[in-house]
Amino acid sequence: MNLETDNFTQHIAVESLQKILVIRRDNIGDLICTTPLIRGLREKFPSARIDALVNSYNRPVLEENPDINEVYSYTKAKHRERGESVIGVHLRRIKMLLQLRRRRYDLVILANGGYLPRPLGLARWVAPKHVAGFVPPPPEAHSDIIDLSTPIDETVPRHEVENIYRLLAPLGIDGPPPGLRLQPSDSARLAAIRKMADAGWDINAHQPTVAVHISARKIPQRWPAERFSELMRNLHRQIGCRFLLFWSPGDENNPLHPGDDQKAATIVDATRDLPVIPYPTHRLDDLVGGLSVCTAMICSDGGAMHVGAGLGLPMVCFFGNSDAAKWHPWGVPHRVLQKPSRDVSDITVEEAATAFSALMGEGAA
Structure with missing residues (x-):
């Protein structure tokens, strides 16, 4: 099901979104370019719980971010510690995903630049009430899990910050993105x-x-x-x-x-x-x-x-x-x-x- 912005605001009270998880599993620059989206969420939902799921390599990008309540991270097999088995990495990931599932998130935002199978799989594990993410442009635009959809649009040149920020439009958040947010420990x-x-x-x-x-x-x-x-x-x-x-x-x-x-x-x-x-x-x-x-x-x-x-x-x-x-x-x-x-x-x-x-x-x- 795809919901337009006005349908979303009409049928789902914005106040009901009190637990939000942002998933971005890409490289350092990709995650930093997602911090304006997280900042926009915090400005719209000042009292909500806003968490993030990232890979362990990129975790320091968000650890000191004041817009985030908690950062969850998993280790990719290629980044595992010396002596750590691939099976051990996967078992820890499953344990973490079950923990996220118990959080019962109202919304998961798939903050990646396209319609990708792995983030979709993570969202299925977490089982939120709603999922926001990119879908292929019409007429192919469809997803059985993304109900707050934003069509992929490569016809207009955009910075990655601007493109990712488009995912907030179904939540009634638009306008120019705010600045990046990164703080050292x-x-x-x-x-x-x-x-x-x-x-x-x-x-x-x-x-x-x-x-x-x-x-x-x-x-x-x-x-x-x-x-x-x-x-x-x-x-x-x-x-x-x-x-x-x-x-x-x-x-x-x-x-x-x-x-x-x-x-x-x-x-x-x-x-x-x-x-x-x-x-x-x-x-x-x-x-x-x-x-x-x-x-x-x-x-x-x-x-x-x-x-x-x-x-x-x-x-x-x-x-x-x-x-x-x-x-x-x-x-x-x-x-x-x-x-x-x-x-x-x-x-x-x-x-x-x-x-x-x-x-x-x-x-x-």
């Missing part, structure tokens, strides 16, 4: 401040602290190490900024979890005379805490970019073969650099320096 932020103090940096100095994130999952998004080094030298000479150098730790030849230890070592060696703090991030909350003490950011498109945007950092971001219109930093001053080749290696140091100087010149940091 106290411990992660304090750890970053200690690193700065240990390096002899004046925490309160009016000196730009620039986050330089060098890792990218996709090959066309990876900017060369020597250009990062040259850009840092250029910016320090022009602006006098200091740097926190972020990367995903590990060996670049690891087929499961490749890292950028070698790339980072090359950059650190080439910038020894600059104020640079190496900042490998083994966990997502390490990245959130480290970025929270910065004033601006340089990075490629990816999860770290959205983390920076969630923390309000103005940034220069390199886009390779991804859709900048859909995935650019939401709600913060930014400069997107993307070449016709869709390969960031074609972006020059001069272009990056010019974009960053213009960003800073507008009072972004």
